[in-house]
Amino acid sequence: MNRLTITKTPKVYVGGAFIRSESGRVFALNDANGNFFANIPQCTRKDLRNAVEAAAKAGPAWAKRTPYNRAQIIYRLAEMIEARSSELVDAIILGSKNGTSKFAAEQEVAASIDRLVYFAGWADKYEQVLGNVNPVAAPYFNFSVTEPMGIVGVIAPQQSSLLGLISLFAPAIVAGNTIVAAASESKPYPAIVLGEMLATSDLPAGVVNILTGFHKELIPTFATHAHIRALVAEATSDELKTLALGAAETIKRLNSFSAEDKIDWFSDSFESVYRIQDTLELKTVWHPIGA
Amino acid sequence: MPSRTLKTKKSGRSAPELIFGDLWNFDPAPETADPKLKTSYDLFIDGKWVKAKSKKKFASINPANGEKIADIALANDADVNSAYLAANRAQKMWGKTPGKERGKYLFRIARLLQDKAREFAVAETLDGGKPIKESRDFDVPMAAAHFFYHAGWADKLEYIAPGKRVEPIGVVGQVIPWNFPLLMLAWKVAPALAAGNCVVLKPAETTSITALKFADILQDAGLPKGVVNIVTGASETGSAVINHPLASKIAFTGSTEVGKKIMRSLAGTKKKMTLELGGKAANIIFDDASIDQAVEGIVNGIFFNQGHVCCAGSRLLVQESVADLVITKLKTRIRMLKVGNPMDKNTDIGAINSLAQLNKIKSLVAAGVREGAKLYQPECVLPKTGYYFRPSLFTGVTQSHRIAREEIFGPVLSIITFRTVEEAIEKANNTVFGLSAGVWTNKGSRILKMAAELKAGVVWANTYNKFDPTSPFGGYKESGFGREGGRHGLLDYVKLS
Numbered sequence: 001m002n003r004l005t006i007t008k009t010p011k012v013y014v015g016g017a018f019i020r021s022e023s024g025r026v027f028a029l030n031d032a033n034g035n036f037f038a039n040i041p042q043c044t045r046k047d048l049r050n051a052v053e054a055a056a057k058a059g060p061a062w063a064k065r066t067p068y069n070r071a072q073i074i075y076r077l078a079e080m081i082e083a084r085s086s087e088l089v090d091a092i093i094l095g096s097k098n099g100t101s102k103f104a105a106e107q108e109v110a111a112s113i114d115r116l117v118y119f120a121g122w123a124d125k126y127e128q129v130l131g132n133v134n135p136v137a138a139p140y141f142n143f144s145v146t147e148p149m150g151i152v153g154v155i156a157p158q159q160s161s162l163l164g165l166i167s168l169f170a171p172a173i174v175a176g177n178t179i180v181a182a183a184s185e186s187k188p189y190p191a192i193v194l195g196e197m198l199a200t201s202d203l204p205a206g207v208v209n210i211l212t213g214f215h216k217e218l219i220p221t222f223a224t225h226a227h228i229r230a231l232v233a234e235a236t237s238d239e240l241k242t243l244a245l246g247a248a249e250t251i252k253r254l255n256s257f258s259a260e261d262k263i264d265w266f267s268d269s270f271e272s273v274y275r276i277q278d279t280l281e282l283k284t285v286w287h288p289i290g291a
Numbered sequence: 292m293p294s295r296t297l298k299t300k301k302s303g304r305s306a307p308e309l310i311f312g313d314l315w316n317f318d319p320a321p322e323t324a325d326p327k328l329k330t331s332y333d334l335f336i337d338g339k340w341v342k343a344k345s346k347k348k349f350a351s352i353n354p355a356n357g358e359k360i361a362d363i364a365l366a367n368d369a370d371v372n373s374a375y376l377a378a379n380r381a382q383k384m385w386g387k388t389p390g391k392e393r394g395k396y397l398f399r400i401a402r403l404l405q406d407k408a409r410e411f412a413v414a415e416t417l418d419g420g421k422p423i424k425e426s427r428d429f430d431v432p433m434a435a436a437h438f439f440y441h442a443g444w445a446d447k448l449e450y451i452a453p454g455k456r457v458e459p460i461g462v463v464g465q466v467i468p469w470n471f472p473l474l475m476l477a478w479k480v481a482p483a484l485a486a487g488n489c490v491v492l493k494p495a496e497t498t499s500i501t502a503l504k505f506a507d508i509l510q511d512a513g514l515p516k517g518v519v520n521i522v523t524g525a526s527e528t529g530s531a532v533i534n535h536p537l538a539s540k541i542a543f544t545g546s547t548e549v550g551k552k553i554m555r556s557l558a559g560t561k562k563k564m565t566l567e568l569g570g571k572a573a574n575i576i577f578d579d580a581s582i583d584q585a586v587e588g589i590v591n592g593i594f595f596n597q598g599h600v601c602c603a604g605s606r607l608l609v610q611e612s613v614a615d616l617v618i619t620k621l622k623t624r625i626r627m628l629k630v631g632n633p634m635d636k637n638t639d640i641g642a643i644n645s646l647a648q649l650n651k652i653k654s655l656v657a658a659g660v661r662e663g664a665k666l667y668q669p670e671c672v673l674p675k676t677g678y679y680f681r682p683s684l685f686t687g688v689t690q691s692h693r694i695a696r697e698e699i700f701g702p703v704l705s706i707i708t709f710r711t712v713e714e715a716i717e718k719a720n721n722t723v724f725g726l727s728a729g730v731w732t733n734k735g736s737r738i739l740k741m742a743a744e745l746k747a748g749v750v751w752a753n754t755y756n757k758f759d760p761t762s763p764f765g766g767y768k769e770s771g772f773g774r775e776g777g778r779h780g781l782l783d784y785v786k787l788s
Contacts, residue, residue: 129453134777136759137436144763144779147743229768237559244558248551250723251568251769274452274787282774284763285742287752 013195015054016205043213045221051209055178058206063176071123077201078116091190119170146280148176155233160265161187171275188212320636326414335506337377338516354420354642366522371531374520378489381517390446397442399512404435418500420642434477440760441481455787459487461539469495470599486784496525565773569698570726573719574604580731592755598702602727626669643678652701659694725767
């Protein structure tokens, strides 16, 4: 008789731990043939608030890490994914009903790893491109420096469940922000597997928190949670409107991509220092020059 | 005149004090240059003056005496639509005009503004109530400087975003406030034009005059028709400007409350936005600061432009060990401030911009008294007509008082004490706003620590309320987003690809 395999219970990665939804709710994930694969946590707004708390705790220390250290940690994440890339390839194939080819899945994983390496390299350089010394017309030393916004909410694309997710959160964490992400609702499994890799990278607990669940349940809280200072999202126009209306309550920064635009997440336009700038504030400091 | 004494901490003894402020009356020194105003203004659309389709006008009032200055056209939806159509037609040409040529128009505008600087300064003071010395020495020269600075960028835009192609956004709708009417126009119009965008601008309804005078400068400069369109009116005109479908971007400076309304009304559209909103800045005085310099900085921080400044240092955080000394010196200093006719060259604090604003200040000050803070106002004589308010200090203020949380936008300072660096940071950041902050200390490492910890877009260390076209300005948190000035300000007026 063949040995019965051990199936994995998918859990979400929040605050450095693997948890189920506080609600105890799950939704079934089927494989490409329509057979039951596993139960995925159906996270609630309470889970989201807990994740924001974890992100808030991790924030100040992450922002104070040296840029060189942040670079190495994000590079380490790329190392962890590269070593286990076949797991992510399987995860991508598993969730796609129209049968993503193995080749396409491999390409997505490779692009995701390369994107992390790309952003890792920016950590100790973006300040030199984005900051400035300003030649004011008076005897003052005046300079502008960037600072992380704080907690960034990420709404991952439904289709590009790995590359899209990483393209949205990598620039935010390079910048010293901590993030709370909603994984693709229709293809949640790559985000679950990614969580296991995040846990074995040197990324401190709480810097990246990823929830699975229904976007219609989570998006209104992403929109209005006052401690989330910025949102980067790919979503439908209706969802983006909900995010924009909620963002108005606390003047939250919203950087949005419309799902209807069929975003090409492989595009070079996602490799830019200005993606990092999207989750940075600019601070200008004046001091008199004199004896 | 009663003799006044100052108790110094060192000796504990009373020291004699010289008070000059109210010993002698200054002779009036009114500025008399002719502001060259019309009695009635139309709308500036497509390079010419056109009558408002609304057929309505509203009066612009001099807040120094309550008298009418001019009648101004009230733009309705149809008028705003004409302005956008004109801007949209001009956009096709202006966006393709070589940067070198666009820059030359901006240089011309800067020079023409300098030529008429005195005229504009008088008009600004007449219309808005700010002291002539401020409009003459700050508002108008700084407005010209903004045009000159951005002129030079027009043909160098590829340097603002290395590795990216830079294109104009398109037609920009801009709504500006009444506290620095011409300067805010310059902050908005100069970068928009340098980047190749066309503009529909709405000045604040109480301070439209200098924007309308500016239209004459545009004509003198030969700026192509439709590149800048100026529509006047109140909030309904503003919402027509903000919601027009031809606007690719909205730039707004004003209150956080209106900023939130704009965000809501633009939700679901693809319009870009920059918002420069309210503030409740902490001006933090440590015990090792140069106290006399700090006192000057506090006064400049809160009484500049009657406190109608979004980045005003309206919360004074003073270290407990020097609180008595600072407050005593501050009281002495504000007794010397001359409150009165804004057109007088000696005036420090002019007229409150409007009756509505005066009432708002009064109601918040009343709330401060009701909530238990202690009010100090010098006994200066205020003019009999017009809108004026005494420079005011509140001591005994706690974090929960409305006067410590809400933007008053008037000459009212709330004083709070602290003991440690950590407490100062905690109290300074305990606000929904994050526009600016001030730090006074002679310790370099502490300045850098405070500059890093304060959640604000501008930090003034051992100075306050300094501005420059090269220096990016804008807020964190509910003080808005986007920057104005410098390379960073231009980035908000271009499309990168």
